Amino acid sequence: MxxxxxxxxxxxxxxxxxxxxxxxxxxxxxxxxxxxxxxxxxxxxxxxxxxxxxxxxxxxxxxxxxxxxxxxxxxxxxxxxxxxxxxxxxxxxxxxxxxxxxxxxDAIALKDVSVNGKYATATIKKDTVEFNADAYKTQPNAAVEDLLKKYQMEFQFFKILNEIEVVERTNYQVVTQLRIKNTEGKYILLQHRLVYLASNNDGSVWLSLCLYNLINEHLEFTIPQSVIINTLTGKVIEHDEQKIKHIITEREREILQLIKLGYRSKEIAEKFSLSINTINRHRQNIFYKLNVTNALEACKVAETMGLL
Incomplete structure (x- = not known):
């Protein structure tokens, strides 16, 4: 048997x-x-x-x-x-x-657009999102305010991915309108989309994709300035600069500004009449909120995100 x-x-x-x-x-x-x-x-x-x-x-x-x-x-x-x-x-x-x-x-896509390689914006590892500060360098041929919106929405996008189940991640994407200078020095409009593709077995994001499309100049052809879209439910998360600016507290912003100027924890503690332990706790909170691992990365990301 x-x-x-x-x-x-x-x-x-x-x-x-x-x-x-x-x-x-x-x-x-x-x-x-x-x-x-x-x-x-x-x-x-x-x-x-x-x-x-x-x-x-x-x-x-x-x-x-x-x-x-x-x-x-x-x-x-x-x-x-x-x-x-x-x-x-x-x-x-x-x-x-x-x-x-x-x-x-694609002859249309290649007509005016030049695409260069760039660093990964962020990596999700289990329950944290690690942002790559080198990805937040201002591009000389792009409008600064457009890039600011793009970076802020990418930051929020990876935060959302980190908070939801892996099977739900494909429902979300970032759509941003960018003004980019072409080889003739003239601004053209691009649609930038950031989409999630796949995760590793441990839940970390393995692959995401940036797509750039030339926007046709037509009165009835428009795209959002900068939004996160849930393609399953149709929910749209608008760009909220005020919400981004309040990621860190005013005290944390003051401390980060001094860190950027080269102040050490002891000097910052003396300036605010606080203990070194309190300052170090603020530092760790800043790193956690910005999802970085050191002061240099924190300053780079915060400055590019318009927090400093």
Whole structure:
């Protein structure tokens, strides 16, 4: 009896395993036939659009979705400067190789916009969000007030992601309108979107994507100045500069200003007639609220966020 039961379990296990397959492919440039790296590929269940996973192509242009259950899926392949590709596939327990996929240049997107590499804005690690101060450097070709809104909304966006379940993160995105100077020194309008794609097993954000699109000059074509949108419920979180400014208290702002000027904890304590322990506690509160690990990062992020 035990032997038959063991055989039955083995058959069921084999059958269940066989129902999961892989979906692979390779991306190349339509003109040069060179592999395309860092393209974003999203695999979404047609029956439930909330069920989706994302990967990026490697240096060889290859991508691979592992352990894909049987069903119908939509595939979206996108990369700044290239036309987006949409495909529909059906997985029936067998692995699918989509072969070589050629991406063609988006002539409109490439006409005026020059995109350079940048640091990751933030990393969510379990119950904390670590912000990269080097990501908050003012770009010389962008309007400062637009960048300020963008950075403030990104800060709030990652805060929200940190407070919700992983399965809900794909519902949120940041939409910001930016004025950027082109190569001729003229301002053009861009739509910037920051979207979440995937997390690691420990809940930390593994992949998020910044998308930039040229805004057509048309009276009826407008986008929000800066908002966070829940695409599932339609809820919109408006940019609230006053709320951002009150992330830290007035006392913490005063202490941070002195830290920026090079004052040590002992000197700050003497200036405010407080104990060193109290000042150090304020310092730790500042680091926690700004999600940074040292005074230099705190000053950089606070200054760029308009807190100093």
């Amino acid at each position: 035990k032997t038959y039961l063991l055989l039955l379990l083995c058959v069921l296990s084999t059958k269940a395993f066989a129902q999961e397959a892989s979906v692979t492919g390779k991306l190349i440039d339509g003109k040069t036939d060179q592999p395309i790296e860092y393209a974003g590929i999203i695999l979404a269940d047609k029956a439930d659009s909330l069920k989706k996973i994302g990967v990026v192509s490697n240096a060889k242009g290859e991508f691979n979705f592992l352990r894909v259950a049987s069903g119908d899926y939509n595939i979206r392949i996108s990369l700044m400067g290239y036309n987006t590709i949409l495909k529909t596939i059906t997985v029936n327990g067998k692995s699918i190789n989509l072969g070589i996929i050629k991406l063609t240049e």
